[in-house]
Amino acid sequence: MIYLDHNATTCLHPEVFRIMEPYLKEQFGNASSSYRLGREAKIALENSRKEVAECIGAQSHEIIFTSGGTESDNIAIRGIARKLRAKGNHIITSRIEHHAVLKTCEDLEKEGFRVTYLPVNAHGQVDPDDVRRHIDRETILISIMFANNETGVIQPVPEIGAIAGNEEIVFHTDAVQAVGKIPVHVDTLGVDLLSISGHKFHGPKGVGALYVREGTPLVPVVTGGHHEYHLRAGTENVPGIVGFAAALSIATRDLLMVSQRISQLRQRFEATIMRKIGDVQGNGLNAPRVPNTSNMSFHFVEGESILLHLDLKGIYASTGSACSTGLPEPSHVLMAMGVPARIAQGTIRFSLGKDNTDDEIEFVMESLIEIIATLRAISSLKET
Amino acid sequence: MEGVYFDNFVPYKFVTGSAIILLSLTCRYPYPIFTPCTQCVSLNAKRIQPVEIPQWIKERMAKKSNDWRDLYTKTTEDEPALPDGPILFYNELVIEHFTNPRNVGEMPGADGYALVGDPSCGDQMKLWIKVNEGTISDIKFKSYGCPGAIATSSMATVLALGKTLAEAKKLTDDDVVLALGGIPENKRHCSLMGINALLSAIQDYEKKHAPHNPV
Numbered sequence: 001m002i003y004l005d006h007n008a009t010t011c012l013h014p015e016v017f018r019i020m021e022p023y024l025k026e027q028f029g030n031a032s033s034s035y036r037l038g039r040e041a042k043i044a045l046e047n048s049r050k051e052v053a054e055c056i057g058a059q060s061h062e063i064i065f066t067s068g069g070t071e072s073d074n075i076a077i078r079g080i081a082r083k084l085r086a087k088g089n090h091i092i093t094s095r096i097e098h099h100a101v102l103k104t105c106e107d108l109e110k111e112g113f114r115v116t117y118l119p120v121n122a123h124g125q126v127d128p129d130d131v132r133r134h135i136d137r138e139t140i141l142i143s144i145m146f147a148n149n150e151t152g153v154i155q156p157v158p159e160i161g162a163i164a165g166n167e168e169i170v171f172h173t174d175a176v177q178a179v180g181k182i183p184v185h186v187d188t189l190g191v192d193l194l195s196i197s198g199h200k201f202h203g204p205k206g207v208g209a210l211y212v213r214e215g216t217p218l219v220p221v222v223t224g225g226h227h228e229y230h231l232r233a234g235t236e237n238v239p240g241i242v243g244f245a246a247a248l249s250i251a252t253r254d255l256l257m258v259s260q261r262i263s264q265l266r267q268r269f270e271a272t273i274m275r276k277i278g279d280v281q282g283n284g285l286n287a288p289r290v291p292n293t294s295n296m297s298f299h300f301v302e303g304e305s306i307l308l309h310l311d312l313k314g315i316y317a318s319t320g321s322a323c324s325t326g327l328p329e330p331s332h333v334l335m336a337m338g339v340p341a342r343i344a345q346g347t348i349r350f351s352l353g354k355d356n357t358d359d360e361i362e363f364v365m366e367s368l369i370e371i372i373a374t375l376r377a378i379s380s381l382k383e384t
Numbered sequence: 385m386e387g388v389y390f391d392n393f394v395p396y397k398f399v400t401g402s403a404i405i406l407l408s409l410t411c412r413y414p415y416p417i418f419t420p421c422t423q424c425v426s427l428n429a430k431r432i433q434p435v436e437i438p439q440w441i442k443e444r445m446a447k448k449s450n451d452w453r454d455l456y457t458k459t460t461e462d463e464p465a466l467p468d469g470p471i472l473f474y475n476e477l478v479i480e481h482f483t484n485p486r487n488v489g490e491m492p493g494a495d496g497y498a499l500v501g502d503p504s505c506g507d508q509m510k511l512w513i514k515v516n517e518g519t520i521s522d523i524k525f526k527s528y529g530c531p532g533a534i535a536t537s538s539m540a541t542v543l544a545l546g547k548t549l550a551e552a553k554k555l556t557d558d559d560v561v562l563a564l565g566g567i568p569e570n571k572r573h574c575s576l577m578g579i580n581a582l583l584s585a586i587q588d589y590e591k592k593h594a595p596h597n598p599v
Contacts, residue, residue, distance in 0.1 A: 380527055
């Protein structure tokens with residue numbers, strides 16, 4: 001098996017599993033209980049909070065644990081929108097956000113909010129000037145992702161953070177695809193809210209965090225208890241949180257080493273593919289990207305067909321678009337970048353991880369050359 | 385699903401049950417179960433092990449129907465049918481047709497040609513037919529699309545080859561899906577493309593040839 005879909009999810013780090021294990025077994029206490037077992041769970045919880053905070057340059061009490069990136073995005077956007085409704089009803093986001101943000105904003109539109117979906121340039125980046133231009137007196141929230149999940153393109157978050165800071169508008173960033181891949185520091189970025197997901201950096205699934213800068217007005221979306229500073233009710237997922245913190249620490253510790261190696265692998269992969277297979281385009285290639293993501297469009301062939309061929313060879317990657325009942329669904333990210341639908345449909349996202357080896361990438365390149373040739377031989381779009 | 389395949393009168397069990405239907409459709413013998421033609425053998429299906437002849441096949445043998453559609457009619461309980469419930473993934477036969485599509489290519493000087501697209505997902509197919517005495521004697525296609533589109537294109541050509549134009553015109557997308565042993569629900573629309581291409585190519589042929597050489 002060659003796993004090249006690390007932007008979808010990652011395997012659990014064995015060390016993380018070892019750290020989590022006692023909390024799945026004997027240390028099962030509820031962190032709200034006052035007896036010793038509960039106190040130990042509480043200590044583990046607070047230590048994890050501190051660990052996470054240190055990794056992103058925050059303070060402990062600014063971290064709330066959630067069930068993952070999607071919930072973090074929901075708490076951030078809905079929480080601010082509800083709290084600041086009296087102040088204004090305008091939200092600025094972009095067209096390339098993850099659906100966790102886009103669908104939440106669309107939902108808020110039904111509740112009467114105005115949402116501006118900013119375009120991106122051909123490299124897949126939002127223009128900070130565009131953000132500034134669209135701010136009006138009603139604007140209460142800006143939500144722009146840090147790194148895009150499909151292309152890996154890094155958005156000018158620090159610039160937007162500075163603009164938001166000057167205008168005193170709450171700024172949220174979905175950093176799910178950035179944390180663990182590139183350095184993330186909340187003060188450098190100038191963000192008020194930042195979403196993180198554990199399973200993207202070899203942590204467990206179903207656990208994430210939301211950074212909430214001290215003083216950021218937020219009302220809870222999930223009510224029912226005092227947990228997580230009254231911002232997210234529900235018994236804390238202690239084993240998950242412990243694993244999440246451990247995974248983040250390990251990823252942060254190894255970040256430079258891993259990212260350097262992976263970006264070299266990707267460099268070789270992309271250069272070889274472009275040289276040996278004609279009519280290929282790399283999306284977001286000329287923008288700053290997280291080091292692991294490669295988004296390639298192969299002309300005259302369809303993405304899902306490439307994926308199935310790769311699958312049959314034991315190679316796992318993903319496609320942004322899928323042909324399904326009556327709905328043409330080319331990736332909204334590529335469409336926003338101005339990639340024609342036909343080309344977007346032949347797009348594969350390869351996302352590398354710390355465990356990928358040179359030999360694996362070699363095999364993937366060889367396989368890909370063969371697969372594209374096979375599919376082009378039967379393609380009605382390719383003139384012979 | 386399981387099926388039985390007779391090679392040289394020795395029954396073999398198939399991985400995919402639809403193979404039995406496939407065999408019956410792809411050769412011109414009325415009883416492919418007894419006597420597979422060379423075309424059947426060249427399908428290169430996976431043999432697993434010799435098996436006992438199931439009751440339902442024995443009954444079907446006794447029935448001796450001339451219509452291949454009868455093979456679809458369930459007569460006994462142990463007879464394989466399309467799987468119950470929603471189909472979530474491509475089955476092995478679909479994947480086999482996808483990786484090894486039949487009748488791929490172009491045909492210079494074809495009698496009928498069609499270029500069709502599936503507007504719902506952007507898939508596209510070109511199909512060429514050669515007609516000999518009212519029968520589709522050769523067929524070639526090229527497709528752009530997902531695995532479902534390629535496999536159903538391939539199966540549509542397999543079903544059409546060797547049929548008279550009148551028979552071929554009766555083929556439906558259901559026949560293609562059934563011959564493939566089912567296809568995920570959200571990919572069903574793909575199966576229309578092959579049939580549309582086939583019908584358009586026949587139409588093209590008839591338009592060109594009708595006045596001079598009525599079929």
